[in-house]
Amino acid sequence: MALAGKAAVVIWNDVTPEARSDFLAWHGREHVPERVSIAGFRRGRRGRAVSGGPEFFTLYEVENEAFLGGAYLRRLNDPTPWTRRVMPAFRQASRALCRVEFSLGAGVGGFVATAVLPELADADGAFRSALQRTAEALFAAQSALTGLHLLRCDANASREKTAEHGLRRETPELPAGVLLAEAGDAAPLADVVAGFSEKMASETGRRFEAGRIAIYRLELCLAAGEVLPPWDGSPTFAGEGD
Template structure:
């Protein structure tokens, strides 16, 4: 079995002002993901929309997988971040409560990409115990359940990728500063109810384990793109 493509990932949660949502979705699919997947080291990108009513900053999930976390501070990528297109400038200026974290993959397994993706965000400075647990058998337990396809654990870096780029200025132009997460757990499935049930169970377990309440959200995956889909 395979999991995420590479050892690095960029996780972005955000909302968009209502009048810009259609523009945002077209931009992300038609321009932004193809542009990002053309950067050396990027392997796969996806976008999801929250299934249930969610806080403004959790409505959309944007995720990129890469060779390793260093790709997200590489010269080619920083070149894109500091030269945003007019469409990118317009859409990023409509972001609400953005969260953007460069992550290293702690553990990952799966059978392709699921149509449903549950995410768990943990903000806790010391994730030593959570990291140790995430390297155990929980992913095998997830994959043993009907309707599920993958499980992944990622550790965030509060400093990597937080440099003041041109895109960051547009993204924070409404006054909401980029947030980061310290740890994230993802569950993928082809069955909505099974994915939600596994996410609920995982939320309770991680809450007990970490002593903090994680942010739990179920997403419907709208679009997936790989580097092979882009004219390099």
């Protein structure tokens, strides 16, 4: 399916080795459920890098840009104790608030390529038409694709200082845009990204170069309304309590 909204939050990060297990427990059992409980947040996903980096990529799909303030901003300024413990272990973190320029899809892919766009032309009518033609042609030609999306990042909103921002080490650079390509297999994704960039450059005569490219294996997907049981650090097994 296409992205579940007209806005998105994208986050990349590494984490210190000694904090990795705590990060994974926090992220899956508290943080993503907390985020998708916020009004307007429809789905949260986390991937782990199989090519490139940083190691982790998180995508929140949001109804529209209006929901990137209000309750979300209040949450950013009131981190939980577990969040305060984990976030200082982030390294090479980058977070951007984005508007969805286009989104095509037939399902959630098991792998997603993220391509950072250092520059992204103004979204005038000609540029939007070129985007649509390129995306639809590439999606039709690449049967392995389950999703193809372009996000335009809002630098001012992304740089707003919050309590959470002060907890993690963020890189100063922000992308102008992000191209996301999803598939059931990682193999075609690098070629899809390269093909899209080349086609857009030839269609528009404008620079459309992908910077940092990484491919992630999906390891968590949680939609609004789905609830995970609280985790106390103890393993559970099928049949316990029967």
